[in-house]
Amino acid sequence: xxxxxxxxxxxxxxxxxxxxxxxxxxxxxxxxxxxxxxxxxxxxxxxxxxxxxxxxxxxxxxxxxxxxxxxxxxxxxxxxxxxxxxxxxxxxxxxxxxxxxxxxxxxxxxxxxxxxxxxxxxxxxxxxxxxxxxxxxxxxxxxxxxxxxxxxxxxxxxxxxxxxxxxxxxxxxxxxxxxxxxxxxxxxxxxxxxxxxxxxxxxxxxxxxxxxxxxxxxxxxxxxxxxxxxxxxxxxxxxxxxxxxxxxxxxxxxxxxxxxxxxxxxxxxxxxxxxxxxxxxxxxxxxxxxxxxxxxxxxxxxxxxxxxxxxxxxxxxxxxxxxxxxxxxxxxxxxxxxxxxxxxxxxxxxxxxxxxxxxxxxxxxxxxxxxxxxxxxxxxxxxxxxxxxxxxxxxxxxxxxxxxxxxxxxxxxxxxxxxxxxxxxxxxxxxxxxxxxxxxxxxxxxxxxxxxxxxxxxxxxxxxxxxxxxxxxxxxxxxxxxxxxxxxxxxxxxxxxxxxxxxxxxxxxxxxxxxx
Numbered sequence: 001x002x003x004x005x006x007x008x009x010x011x012x013x014x015x016x017x018x019x020x021x022x023x024x025x026x027x028x029x030x031x032x033x034x035x036x037x038x039x040x041x042x043x044x045x046x047x048x049x050x051x052x053x054x055x056x057x058x059x060x061x062x063x064x065x066x067x068x069x070x071x072x073x074x075x076x077x078x079x080x081x082x083x084x085x086x087x088x089x090x091x092x093x094x095x096x097x098x099x100x101x102x103x104x105x106x107x108x109x110x111x112x113x114x115x116x117x118x119x120x121x122x123x124x125x126x127x128x129x130x131x132x133x134x135x136x137x138x139x140x141x142x143x144x145x146x147x148x149x150x151x152x153x154x155x156x157x158x159x160x161x162x163x164x165x166x167x168x169x170x171x172x173x174x175x176x177x178x179x180x181x182x183x184x185x186x187x188x189x190x191x192x193x194x195x196x197x198x199x200x201x202x203x204x205x206x207x208x209x210x211x212x213x214x215x216x217x218x219x220x221x222x223x224x225x226x227x228x229x230x231x232x233x234x235x236x237x238x239x240x241x242x243x244x245x246x247x248x249x250x251x252x253x254x255x256x257x258x259x260x261x262x263x264x265x266x267x268x269x270x271x272x273x274x275x276x277x278x279x280x281x282x283x284x285x286x287x288x289x290x291x292x293x294x295x296x297x298x299x300x301x302x303x304x305x306x307x308x309x310x311x312x313x314x315x316x317x318x319x320x321x322x323x324x325x326x327x328x329x330x331x332x333x334x335x336x337x338x339x340x341x342x343x344x345x346x347x348x349x350x351x352x353x354x355x356x357x358x359x360x361x362x363x364x365x366x367x368x369x370x371x372x373x374x375x376x377x378x379x380x381x382x383x384x385x386x387x388x389x390x391x392x393x394x395x396x397x398x399x400x401x402x403x404x405x406x407x408x409x410x411x412x413x414x415x416x417x418x419x420x421x422x423x424x425x426x427x428x429x430x431x432x433x434x435x436x437x438x439x440x441x442x443x444x445x446x447x448x449x450x451x452x453x454x455x456x457x458x459x460x461x462x463x464x465x466x467x468x469x470x471x472x473x474x475x476x477x478x479x480x481x482x483x484x485x486x487x488x489x490x491x492x493x494x495x496x497x498x499x500x501x502x503x504x505x506x507x508x509x510x511x512x513x514x515x516x
């Protein structure tokens with residue numbers, strides 16, 4: 001099992017973990033093999049802010065973390081240099097029949113060719129840091145980038161062991177015909193989507209922006225004909241896979257089970273985290289630290305909602321260019337996080353842009369399981385052409401029987417039907433947070449303006465209060481453990497009346513007088 005660790009210095013991969021028994025101590029031990037001096041400022045956690053630490057006494061698998069899962073921590077940057085001296089010496093020694101002779105012969109090379117050096121820090125301590133010089137002499141002679149030379153492998157490996165190892169780095173690119181979402185597709189709340197696209201229009205869709213979708217995965221009835229079709233499809237795939245070798249096809253651990261696509265996605269609200277538009281960034285924006293991240297998740301949970309997708313708005317593109325490589329990789333990372341590893345998930349990606357006729361275009365997609373696996377293995381990179389994912393030099397992508405350095409993004413995409421939807425729980429009228437150059441901002445006056453409509457045009461106080469952005473604004477002034485759960489219960493179920501005491505408190509915050 002592979003676990004990815006996102007730190008403030010980059011993403012690290014920890015390999016060869018036992019899927020059933022691995023704990024955080026095994027992850028830390030794996031990191032220490034190449035970075036022995038890491039000092040952890042915050043523990044291994046589920047979230048980027050490291051507010052939800054992973055239980056060190058419970059196996060990762062029992063906490064919803066599987067192969068390819070992403071976890072987070074913060075470290076002291078000065079202690080994170082890779083120690084390639086020991087790795088080079090140990091690696092070459094393992095290939096020699098005489099360990100003592102190998103150690104003597106390799107040591108001088110490792111000591112002079114390693115890509116680390118020791119410096120004196122500001123506090124007078126000696127630190128191991130990366131060197132800008134050339135890496136070890138064997139680096140360029142590796143069978144694959146980052147691996148030992150083929151000659152060294154032949155000294156100790158059998159042909160079967162070698163081919164099994166090499167197959168792990170080969171991907172036979174296959175198009176996935178269908179998404180993991182049922183025939184109902186995505187039901188996108190009309191007013192929330194309209195508010196998002198209206199903000200994009202302020203910049204003529206020339207700035208990229210994204211938001212997270214909160215809603216529900218809803219069960220659907222299973223069509224017997226669909227079950228029969230899936231059985232036939234599984235049989236065909238099994239026959240096809242048995243006749244091929246030399247490249248890794250995705251293997252589903254539940255391949256003997258019939259997959260029932262029993263989900264449709266209902267989007268109730270959109271939350272736009274702090275971000276800055278940056279045309280030079282691969283994504284078109286830079287994601288900033290969000291102090292409200294935990295509050296947003298808690299509020300969504302109180303409302304019976306969860307993160308079900310993400311939405312990205314971008315400038316017009318040429319026909320056939322759906323998502324950029326950076327967006328494909330981000331979509332795969334989001335699906336991996338939602339599924340807890342490489343597994344089917346209804347998590348969706350929605351793109352918003354404007355067509356040649358000036359009308360807004362909205363389309364929904366998912367990336368394939370193979371794309372999720374390649375991103376989990378860090379086999380895909382962003383390159384100069386945003387319409388293609390570039391294959392990391394350590395891996396090989398095979399298309400039409402030949403190695404390819406790039407994969408067209410559309411090979412990884414599956415289309416999801418998208419439908420408009422009018423929520424019967426939430427409205428989208430309050431100004432959104434984290435928006436620059438907007439003519440409306442979140443204030444008590446805006447809250448008063450919205451809640452003052454109570455008693456007119458059929459609006460009630462709870463109807464107007466049931467706004468995700470407004471409820472998030474109220475979280476700054478009301479207690480998250482005692483007040484907000486009771487308010488959210490009335491929002492979820494209109495049969496549960498809102499306590500008059502909360503009406504008085506909220507109306508007072510808004511500066512309202514009289515009946516409400």
